[in-house]
Amino acid sequence: MTNHALNFALTNLALMADAIGSGGGAAGSEVIADGNGDRERLARAGLSRVVEPGDLAALKAFDGMSALEIWDRLQCRSHGLERWSTRLAEVDPERDLERAAAAGARFVIPGDDEWPDPIDVLTDAGQLSRRAGAPFGLWVRGRANLRHALKRSVSVVGARACSSYGEHVAAELSAGLADSGVTVVSGGAFGIDAAAHRGALAAPGTTIAVLACGVDVSYPKRNSALLSRVAEEGLVVAELPPGCSPTKLRFLARNRLIAAATQGTVVIEAAIRSGALNTAGWAEQCGRAVLAVPGPVTSRMSAGSHLLVRERNAVLATNVADIIEAISPYGAGLTQPPRAPQSVADTLDADLQRTLDAVPVLHPAPAPRIAVTAGLDLLTTQQSLDALAALALITQTPTGWRLPSPPGGA
Secondary structure (H helix, E strand, O other), rough: OHHHHHHHHHHHHHHHHHOOOOOOOOOOOOOOOHHHHHHHHHHHHHHHOOOOOHHHHHHHHOOOHHHHHHHHHHHHHOOOOOHHHHHHHHHHHHHHHHHHOOOOEEEEEEOOOOOOOHHHHHHHEEOOOOOOOOOEEEEEEOOOOHHHHOOEEEEEEEEOOOOOOHHEEEEEEEEHHHOOOEEEEEEOOHHHHHHHHHHHHHHOOOEEEEEOOOOOOOHHHHHHHHHHHHHHHHHEEEOOOOOOOOOOHHHHHHHHHHHHOOOEEEEEOOOOOOHHHHHHHHHOOOEEEEEEEEOOOOHHHHHHHHHHHHHOOOEEOOOOOHHHHHHHHHHOOOOOOOOOOHHHHHOOOOHHHHHHHOOOOOOOEOOOHHHHHHHHHHHHHHHHHHHHHHHHHHHHEOOOEEOOOOOOOO
């Protein structure tokens, strides 16, 4: 796009803002109508199509430049930026914004009320799988406010070809998290991702699908109905502009968004080399909690989860309380571990407990013999036997004392 075309787009964009109104979603759904805001949004929208998500080379080449500076230098075909300038002929940010609006989506950028600040940690989070850096903006489809939805959130990730156990656990944990007011974030894929979204929706609660394609692209196609429901009741988010298809590198880049946006990542069934472990790696680099759900020791699907616990200090997660405790600040989510129900015998003092332990199971014994076994004097033993009998913990027979027969016993 030439500078003349860009100025023309800005004029049209200001008019388009009135037409869009507030129908595109909560907070920030309409395009900002002032000139500087328009230029910033258009530049970032254009860059989201020109630059591949998490492009490490771009991060180095653009170091220290604002989005507007990058966009202007690309327009001028500045030396050293030729590799990205080749896409400019096909880039029309105004058209992408219109296409997004038609799909019920909006483009959220830093500085918007809806922008999730935790994403900014990616600016200094280093690299992983040759992906790095924060996005120029996020394309958001759905009525919820992205920043508010992510305020208390957990990502749930795992294998596409998961077991019935993994699918069940993902759905149960996600439903419990959603019921506790925690937004469940995942990638919209088959297997664990889909189970996590369905579990959260069933609660009912909020769930967010972060895609490696455009927000108007249903991928995988068999999840199109699920993704539509997520968009209706939660949010569908992407770094790529409308119409973009997924690639392997785009999936790896997408993982960093899932990890950075949430307070913690829960891995359920993941192989040693998997996208879920890549997401866990990003969570570690972003300073987020990493949790893993155990599985059968014989299952290759759970090998990655077990590795996270054994070698990378992941928190073992077996229930919703474990997850909430891990993501809560300063122990605010600490819960008491489950305990077995307390019996009458658990409340006995030391003498009563020693006496009870000395009473035989089958053959009755007189008080003097029980006193010797318990190591107590006869008076204390007799008093203890009477007290235990009153609690129905022992039985007196003509020949002495014994424990009661179990129900149905002799």
